[in-house]
Amino acid sequence: MKRIVAHNQKIEIIEDEIPQIEGKPSYILVKTLYSVISPGTELTILSNSENKQVHLGYSAMGEVVECGSKITDVKKGDLVACYGAPYVHHDEYLLVPSTLYAKVPESVDPKEAALGGLGAIAIHALRIANLQFGETAVIVGLGVLGQLIAKIAHAAAYNVIAYDLHKSRVDMLQGESIKAYSTVEEMEEAIRIETKSRGADAVLLCAGGKRSPLTQECLKWIRNKGKAVIVGDVEPDFPRELMFAKEAELLISRAGGPGRYDHVYEKEAIDYPYEYVRWTEGRNVEEYIRLVKERRVDVQPFITEVIEFNQAPQEFEKLFNKESTTLTKLICFK
Missing domain, CATH: 3.90.180.10 (Medium-chain alcohol dehydrogenases, catalytic domain)
Incomplete structure (x- = not known):
């Protein structure tokens, strides 16, 4: 063969x-x-x-x-x-x-x-986030895995806010009535409005790159006691001050379950x-x-x-x- x-x-x-x-x-x-x-x-x-x-x-x-x-x-x-x-x-x-x-x-x-394998990885990431019906999930990075996570989260009736710097990837989700943005400023404004300034329940990091500046930023987007879930190949380099102040949970999603x-x-x-x-x-x-x-x-x-x-x-x-x-x-x- x-x-x-x-x-x-x-x-x-x-x-x-x-x-x-x-x-x-x-x-x-x-x-x-x-x-x-x-x-x-x-x-x-x-x-x-x-x-x-x-x-x-x-x-x-x-x-x-x-x-x-x-x-x-x-x-x-x-x-x-x-x-x-x-x-x-x-x-x-x-x-x-x-x-x-x-x-x-x-x-x-x-x-x-x-x-199916990619689908299992996406589903497991959402299980690790352990969200409840109606909670807000922010998906950062809209490669195929981020796209799948956003779609499945939307199907589960979570309040989904997605971000990628590539507008073409953002447009793929906007066609399905998912709130998706190609600038951090737009995404942050959507989080503020959707959560009444309380912050998202979880951010799922699906972006590539070992050292992403969004790793430092994402804790600003979650509520007190919110969650950051690493799905992509990202180093867990989070600022201690924000983690401590918010009692944030840092979670790792390992493959398909x-x-x-x-x-x-x-x-x-x-x-x-x-x-x-x-x-x-x-x-x-x-x-x-x-x-x-x-x-x-x-x-x-x-x-x-x-x-x-x-x-x-x-x-x-x-x-x-x-x-x-x-x-x-x-x-x-x-």
Whole structure:
């Protein structure tokens, strides 16, 4: 099979063996149809690939071609959304544990389903924020992840205020009646009006860049005892004086939910008890699929750019050299 890797800050397509399901009763073998490029994460990996070969990708969908003996919820021929490296990459075939996929119904566009991993990350970020119905969430940074968080928060009837310095990204949300702004001044005025000068309940930082000036500023936008949630690749460099004065909570949202990086949950495919861990990363993927199926969120704007598998090196190069500002691209394996 073919797979896409980063090597010496270049993208290569290599040949590898198709993974075998033998001896893995709780796994499925998937023929990939679409995988999603996540520019923020993958360009960072590409930048750090000097003298080593690194696999790329973590969100995809495809058709089940073989099931382990313990698999009962899907069968050969079903479509599934899959999430999580090292099981999900830009590979022709994926060997995925039962805890990291969700069945895709016929009414869901396969390209929408490919965003399942990103959807799980967005959903988990909002769960970490632990907002109540009607509270105000400020989303800072409107890449594909920030866009998804804003849309899902809006669907949940939170009072959403979004910001990005790129007006084109702001315009994508304003078309859905979400309050979005391309200047900090406009955003701050919206927070003042919407909260009667009390401040937002939470700010979710989805902006890229290790040292963002907005990290210092965001505590000014939350209420006393409000929350700052780090979602993007941001250093938690917050001014102590403001944190102390407001008794602010600093929270980290780690990937798609409970289970991520847990050897037992992922590799051994042993799920957490439903009654004790309600929303695992796998169940968050399922929830994303439900939201799309019921048209609670519109992800069509994110799936307009589909590239052929063999075009991937050139497309990554455009992203790496900042010749493309697209939110995401889908790789087609058909």
